[in-house]
Amino acid sequence: MDRWRRTHGALQRAALELFAEQGYDATTVTQIARRAGVSEMSLFRHFATKDALVLDDPFDPLIGEAVVARPADEAPMRAVVEAVRETLAGRSEEVVPVLRQRLRIVAEAQSLDGALERNSAATAAVIADSLVSRGVERDAARVVAAAVIAGLSAALLEWAGRGDRRLDQALNEALDVLGGASACSGSTT
Known part of the structure; x- marks a missing residue:
């Protein structure tokens, strides 16, 4: 190193x-x-x-590359969801303790209110730019990126606060919902 x-x-x-x-x-x-x-x-x-010490995210370029590499005929939301899933696959358990600690710090510090959302703007921009490079209209790319980031942020904050689930489980469930899978597993309606 x-x-x-x-x-x-x-x-x-x-x-x-x-x-x-x-x-x-x-x-x-x-x-x-x-x-x-x-x-x-x-x-x-x-x-x-100072907030970058908590919010620095090494995955943005990897997610962008994975979006670009997805099949050309794949719908934008599916491309992003699967790109995120591929990028995080097998990595979640190595980052669990630090990620949980970071998210708890963000959730508890009053001066960091909104910081996660502001920091996520960079990730959303990477995703949107990657979709545009695939031929997706800029407005649609921004909507997809914002939806994915909002969904993942909600899932991560919930995971960090509860502590009763594995990170990969929480992320995969959120990605399934974002990708169009049912949000109500086991429902008999």
Whole structure:
């Protein structure tokens, strides 16, 4: 692992530790940098803002590539749902502890109200751009991207708060609903 990645990881670990110990709002970037053994300037080279330490998402480019790689005749919503499913397949359990911790921090910190949604705008833009590159009209691409992001955000926050389900189960159920599967399993209506 190169120096940049080691420092990046050390900063995120230090931030999450401090946020868990004293709360997001009570933790300063100076404390995070000090715990990680770097200067504040180094911290800001890696993360433009304090909230980026919690919200940084490495999956956006991977999801975009997976959307572009889906079959050309696939409906936009199905392409995105399956691209997200492919991107996250087999990775969910390796990120579970950190993701749950991050989502709880976001849910508990008053200063992060709306941060998940703002951060998700970048993911939505990647998805929309990938759909446009497949020939989907920009307006339709934005609607699909927004729907998927909203659905996944709701599922992730619910998962983080409950703690009684596996991440892959929560994500797959949300993706099934987004992809058009019934939201009421076992219904006899």
